[in-house]
Amino acid sequence: MGRPTPCLPADPRTPRAASRGQAPYHPRLPARPAGALVRLAEALPLPLYVVETDGRVRFSSRMARALHPQGLPEVVKRWLENPQACGAPLETGPIPLPMVWQRLQPAGLSCALVVARPAPLLSADGLGSHPWQIALETGRFGFLEFDGSTQRICATSHTLSHLLGLPVTQLSLPYEAWLERLHPDDRPLVAPLLSDPQGWLQGTASLEYRVRHANGHWEWVEQRSLLVAATPEAPRILGLCQLVTSRKYAEIELIRREQQFRTLAENTSDIIARYDLNLRCLYINRSVAHYLALRREDHLGKRAGEKGWPKKVAERFEQECRALVATGQPRQYEHEIELNDRRYVFETRLFPEYDRSGMLTSILSIDREVTETRLALTLLAEENRVMEMITGNQSLAETLEQVCQMIRSQLPHSRVAVLLANEATLQLTLIAQAGLSTALEGALRVLPLSTEDGVGAAAANRQTVVVEDVAASPLWQARQTLAAAEGVCSSWAVPVMTSERGLLGVVALFHGERLTPGASENRLLFRSNHLCAIAIQHDLQQRQLYALATLDGMTGVFNRRHFFETAEREIQRVRRNGMPACAMMMDLDHFKAVNDNFGHACGDLVLRAFADECRRQLRATDLIGRLGGEEFAVLLPDTGLEAAREVAERLRQRVERQPLSTPRGPLHYTVSAGVSALMPGDTSLETLLHRTDGLLYEAKRRGRNQVVADPPPRLR
Numbered sequence: 001m002g003r004p005t006p007c008l009p010a011d012p013r014t015p016r017a018a019s020r021g022q023a024p025y026h027p028r029l030p031a032r033p034a035g036a037l038v039r040l041a042e043a044l045p046l047p048l049y050v051v052e053t054d055g056r057v058r059f060s061s062r063m064a065r066a067l068h069p070q071g072l073p074e075v076v077k078r079w080l081e082n083p084q085a086c087g088a089p090l091e092t093g094p095i096p097l098p099m100v101w102q103r104l105q106p107a108g109l110s111c112a113l114v115v116a117r118p119a120p121l122l123s124a125d126g127l128g129s130h131p132w133q134i135a136l137e138t139g140r141f142g143f144l145e146f147d148g149s150t151q152r153i154c155a156t157s158h159t160l161s162h163l164l165g166l167p168v169t170q171l172s173l174p175y176e177a178w179l180e181r182l183h184p185d186d187r188p189l190v191a192p193l194l195s196d197p198q199g200w201l202q203g204t205a206s207l208e209y210r211v212r213h214a215n216g217h218w219e220w221v222e223q224r225s226l227l228v229a230a231t232p233e234a235p236r237i238l239g240l241c242q243l244v245t246s247r248k249y250a251e252i253e254l255i256r257r258e259q260q261f262r263t264l265a266e267n268t269s270d271i272i273a274r275y276d277l278n279l280r281c282l283y284i285n286r287s288v289a290h291y292l293a294l295r296r297e298d299h300l301g302k303r304a305g306e307k308g309w310p311k312k313v314a315e316r317f318e319q320e321c322r323a324l325v326a327t328g329q330p331r332q333y334e335h336e337i338e339l340n341d342r343r344y345v346f347e348t349r350l351f352p353e354y355d356r357s358g359m360l361t362s363i364l365s366i367d368r369e370v371t372e373t374r375l376a377l378t379l380l381a382e383e384n385r386v387m388e389m390i391t392g393n394q395s396l397a398e399t400l401e402q403v404c405q406m407i408r409s410q411l412p413h414s415r416v417a418v419l420l421a422n423e424a425t426l427q428l429t430l431i432a433q434a435g436l437s438t439a440l441e442g443a444l445r446v447l448p449l450s451t452e453d454g455v456g457a458a459a460a461n462r463q464t465v466v467v468e469d470v471a472a473s474p475l476w477q478a479r480q481t482l483a484a485a486e487g488v489c490s491s492w493a494v495p496v497m498t499s500e501r502g503l504l505g506v507v508a509l510f511h512g513e514r515l516t517p518g519a520s521e522n523r524l525l526f527r528s529n530h531l532c533a534i535a536i537q538h539d540l541q542q543r544q545l546y547a548l549a550t551l552d553g554m555t556g557v558f559n560r561r562h563f564f565e566t567a568e569r570e571i572q573r574v575r576r577n578g579m580p581a582c583a584m585m586m587d588l589d590h591f592k593a594v595n596d597n598f599g600h601a602c603g604d605l606v607l608r609a610f611a612d613e614c615r616r617q618l619r620a621t622d623l624i625g626r627l628g629g630e631e632f633a634v635l636l637p638d639t640g641l642e643a644a645r646e647v648a649e650r651l652r653q654r655v656e657r658q659p660l661s662t663p664r665g666p667l668h669y670t671v672s673a674g675v676s677a678l679m680p681g682d683t684s685l686e687t688l689l690h691r692t693d694g695l696l697y698e699a700k701r702r703g704r705n706q707v708v709a710d711p712p713p714r715l716r
């Protein structure tokens with residue numbers, strides 16, 4: 001011990017000697033306490049040290065010697081040097097004594113100290129006022145002497161008055177009267193000690209019982225007994241009694257709480273477990289059996305990784321536990337586990353558990369399965385994403401791809417396809433998929449809208465088709481080999497329809513095991529189907545709106561405005577790429593006469609027939625627009641003048657040679673055309689079309705039914 005004087009709590013009666021400049025008085029403790037007291041000290045249920053003011057240990061009890069053979073534990077030395085820094089003692093005896101009783105729990109170590117400290121006088125003489133006795137008594141210990149010869153119990157006045165509230169005048173009472181003061185449940189425990197002390201003490205020397213306090217409540221007494229005179233006729237027992245009422249109530253409360261905890265833990269669907277600080281399982285409730293095959297008792301003593309939890313889950317758990325130990329703060333996290341081919345989402349909460357001295361002793365873990373909630377939230381988020389894509393006019397294929405992903409977020413092992421129905425061609429065309437292999441995707445690209453196909457039948461019959469066993473179903477006869485190779489065991493196909501039962505397409509799911517949809521799967525199919533229907537109809541409406549805004553209603557070619565917009569962009573593009581382009585202006589000849597002779601309706605038919613012929617003769621990249629009446633314009637990107645002139649000539653000839661059949665007989669009509677190449681000086685489409693129109697006018701002027709093109713460059 002580094003310092004000569006232990007630091008003890010300030011004593012209000014500290015002698016004034018020191019302040020008057022006199023040498024402080026240091027009482028010396030008796031070298032050894034009296035024999036009976038030594039035996040009592042040895043019987044104390046905790047290590048006891050008698051420490052001098054200079055820090056030397058004068059006496060240590062048997063338990064102290066056994067637990068700390070090296071002498072006073074370091075933590076106690078530190079406490080003596082600086083009690084303030086090490087925390088208050090658990091119990092401290094009253095001050096007006098030359099010694100102080102301390103019950104310490106530094107760093108969780110429980111021990112008792114009798115420490116001398118400066119005092120004016122040491123008035124220790126006789127057992128009654130012996131400092132040992134005083135020190136012990138101030139620690140809520142008491143003495144009872146059971147005298148077998150008189151069948152009476154003697155007690156110190158302290159024991160009777162301070163501990164039990166009894167009048168100090170009555171320092172002894174008969175065994176009978178003592179037993180009556182005990183709790184009825186505890187009398188059978190104490191009676192054998194009184195009737196056969198020798199026999200009883202061969203068993204245990206310690207017992208706990210309740211004594212009625214003078215004010216009526218029950219005090220719990222822990223008694224350690226010592227046979228001090230062992231003649232059979234007059235056995236004498238010295239009992240060292242300690243009031244342990246608060247500890248007992250705390251223990252009872254602890255047991256009650258533990259029982260409550262167990263009742264709650266055993267009746268919840270959460271997995272509740274307790275781990276020691278080495279992360280070995282101390283307790284786990286029965287809910288764990290729902291997820292793991294390991295028997296409940298086989299969890300005990302094992303770490304998370306040894307209990308069958310997947311490696312990643314066990315690692316995360318241990319990492320979170322370490323963080324809890326480091327910070328002392330509860331932890332909460334979420335994780336996913338794949339068990340028995342099912343995906344589970346758990347929300348795990350970890351709580352620190354402390355003992356009465358505030359030491360972290362264990363970790364309580366609560367795993368709550370939140371799979372359904374998380375799946376519902378994921379589904380909601382995925383649905384929102386689809387709706388955003390629809391309203392954001394994302395392409396139909398991308399939107400339906402998202403629907404497929406949405407289905408897979410709920411059924412991760414399924415493979416999903418969405419097909420669009422075409423009732424004109426009686427075909428289903430694959431538009432989006434998730435999880436399909438190339439082979440399966442290829443096989444589903446185009447399917448017949450037929451009652452004999454596992455997927456097509458859903459569209460043909462407009463009802464859900466569930467094939468539980470693909471291998472045994474005639475609906476999969478044509479694709480048995482593929483199904484076997486791709487591991488398709490069951491399929492679900494659900495028609496996508498408008499609210500008026502118009503067919504839009506099919507959502508198809510393929511599984512690697514024989515499955516039929518349950519209630520939650522049916523809900524999922526309904527919701528995804530609904531989204532598909534919205535997406536497809538929205539796409540159709542968008543297309544219709546686009547057509548209305550950009551196409552000529554009668555002929556289906558671009559309207560004037562859209563033609564000018566797109567043609568202008570094309571010109572910019574070909575210019576950037578250094579490619580040629582040509583314009584063509586066409587006007588049906590004597591169209592007024594067509595109307596006059598065959599009627600306006602026939603005139604319309606001619607316009608449509610001419611537009612169809614244009615589409616047939618022109619490339620998909622050429623832009624055709626109806627500029628008004630019977631006048632059409634074409635922009636031919638990446639096309640030279642000669643090629644453009646040939647196209648115009650071929651078109652003129654086709655029109656001339658193909659009369660339109662009408663109720664009034666064949667209707668012959670012709671077309672005149674002007675063709676012009678884009679020149680470096682053409683500042684806009686307008687300029688180019690203006691020049692081309694001049695050439696068309698020239699064709700009309702020369703007699704119609706002919707093509708007039710720019711002169712070849714060398715003639716210009």
Ligand SMILES: Nc1nc2c(ncn2[C@@H]2O[C@H](COP(=O)(O)OP(=O)(O)OP(=O)(O)O)[C@@H](O)[C@H]2O)c(=O)[nH]1
Binds near residue numbers: 599
């Ligand atoms: N049926 C029908 N006729 C139309 C339409 N738009 C314009 N026309 C008619 O097309 C005719 C155009 O006549 P004109 O401009 O005199 O030209 P043309 O008779 O073709 O004579 P040329 O162009 O000189 O060969 C008019 O009678 C218009 O009424 C339409 O959408 N449908």
